Amino acid sequence: MSAPSAIAPAAAQRPVYARMALLGLGLIGSSMAWAARRGGLVGEIAGHARSAATRERARELGFCDRVCDSPAEAVAGADLVVLCVPVGAIEAVMAEIAPHLAPGATLSDVGSVKAELIAAVRPHLPEGVHFVPGHPLAGTEHSGPDAGFAELFEKRFCILTPGDEVPEDAIARLAALWEGMGSHVERMTPEHHDLVLAVTSHVPHAIAYTMVGVADDLARVSDSEVIRYSAAGFRDFTRIAASDPTMWRDVFLNNREAVLDILGRFSEELMMVRRAIRTGDGDWLHAYFTRTRAIRRGILEAGQDTDAPDFGRLGRPGPKR
Numbered sequence: 388m389s390a391p392s393a394i395a396p397a398a399a400q401r402p403v404y405a406r407m408a409l410l411g412l413g414l415i416g417s418s419m420a421w422a423a424r425r426g427g428l429v430g431e432i433a434g435h436a437r438s439a440a441t442r443e444r445a446r447e448l449g450f451c452d453r454v455c456d457s458p459a460e461a462v463a464g465a466d467l468v469v470l471c472v473p474v475g476a477i478e479a480v481m482a483e484i485a486p487h488l489a490p491g492a493t494l495s496d497v498g499s500v501k502a503e504l505i506a507a508v509r510p511h512l513p514e515g516v517h518f519v520p521g522h523p524l525a526g527t528e529h530s531g532p533d534a535g536f537a538e539l540f541e542k543r544f545c546i547l548t549p550g551d552e553v554p555e556d557a558i559a560r561l562a563a564l565w566e567g568m569g570s571h572v573e574r575m576t577p578e579h580h581d582l583v584l585a586v587t588s589h590v591p592h593a594i595a596y597t598m599v600g601v602a603d604d605l606a607r608v609s610d611s612e613v614i615r616y617s618a619a620g621f622r623d624f625t626r627i628a629a630s631d632p633t634m635w636r637d638v639f640l641n642n643r644e645a646v647l648d649i650l651g652r653f654s655e656e657l658m659m660v661r662r663a664i665r666t667g668d669g670d671w672l673h674a675y676f677t678r679t680r681a682i683r684r685g686i687l688e689a690g691q692d693t694d695a696p697d698f699g700r701l702g703r704p705g706p707k708r
């Protein structure tokens with residue numbers, strides 16, 4: 388597994404792309420459109436969403452120059468195509484657009500999982516189209532076209548996981564777009580990405596979903612008490628557990644190996660904490676919590692040094708345009 392490396396973006400020439408096509412106009416697609424428009428990063432934005440209601444809402448909100456009724460129409464003539472749909476929908480969308488992609492175009496995505504997504508795209512990839520998979524580490528628990536806002540990617544990492552065959556200028560150009568939207572761009576292998584994200588995002592989401600499920604199962608604690616007495620920690624869990632069910636189902640089914648590995652380690656640690664509580668081993672608990680506190684401080688110090696994001700606050704309170 389290779390360590391992440393920073394990407395030097397191409398000289399900030401604007402617009403970076405003449406025509407960007409967005410397939411999927413939810414939180415991430417609409418935020419990309421707002422951010423790219425604000426920065427003058429693309430000449431024209433064409434968008435497509437599967438449902439007529441989403442297309443209609445996107446037209447009302449006005450973040451695309453054109454909202455197309457078919458994916459083929461949206462990608463025609465685009466020099467950048469970004470797949471902004473749930474990971475489980477990527478292959479079907481890719482199969483549909485493949486014959487319509489322009490030679491020399493860059494194809495990217497924003498999926499939270501990389502290795503299996505890449506394996507689903509590759510068989511459909513036409514000769515001469517440069518595939519640069521991407522993942523902005525920025526989001527909220529909200530979804531749909533109304534949820535997007537231009538500042539979503541500011542001071543957040545965006546990880547690119549291109550294969551060795553992709554020309555460096557195609558990678559640098561996509562990096563320039565993300566930098567223009569305020570992100571700090573890094574490059575990793577897909578497998579490394581999936582392991583890092585299993586630890587930092589996927590398993591924490593699984594734990595939040597489970598903890599809220601536990602509270603829900605406790606008949607002794609009524610719904611109103613759960614809401615009324617929610618302390619900050621549980622409140623954070625409920626925010627995360629309100630995330631889109633389709634998206635998260637797809638994340639877990641497509642990053643199975645890394646998630647199961649980290650969940651196994653989590654269960655082992657939890658058993659150790661449980662044992663220390665049962666046996667009254669205060670010294671062990673104190674030492675353990677001292678170690679975890681140091682990790683939090685390390686993240687915050689890294690944030691101060693490098694202007695990296697505070698990973699405790701990946702989301703933002705609400706749309707701000």
Ligand SMILES: NC(=O)C1=CN([C@@H]2O[C@H](COP(=O)(O)OP(=O)(O)OC[C@H]3O[C@@H](n4cnc5c(N)ncnc54)[C@H](O)[C@@H]3O)[C@@H](O)[C@H]2O)C=CC1
Pocket residue numbers: 410411412413414415416436437438441471472473474476480497498499500522523524525526527528529530531532631634638
């Ligand atoms: N929500 C978040 O916080 C983040 C999400 N991501 C990734 O971004 C991608 C999109 O997520 P969001 O924008 O949050 O989702 P969303 O639910 O807000 O939007 C998804 C869009 O895809 C369309 N879509 C859904 N199923 C489809 C299908 N079967 N065929 C064609 N189109 C379909 C929907 O109509 C909608 O326009 C996902 O792959 C997710 O893993 C990445 C970073 C953060």
Ligand SMILES: O=C(O)C(=O)Cc1ccc(O)cc1
Pocket residue numbers: 498499523524525526527528588627701702
């Ligand atoms: O809202 C939060 O706390 C998040 O963690 C957002 C998020 C969700 C999925 C991703 O792949 C990246 C970021």
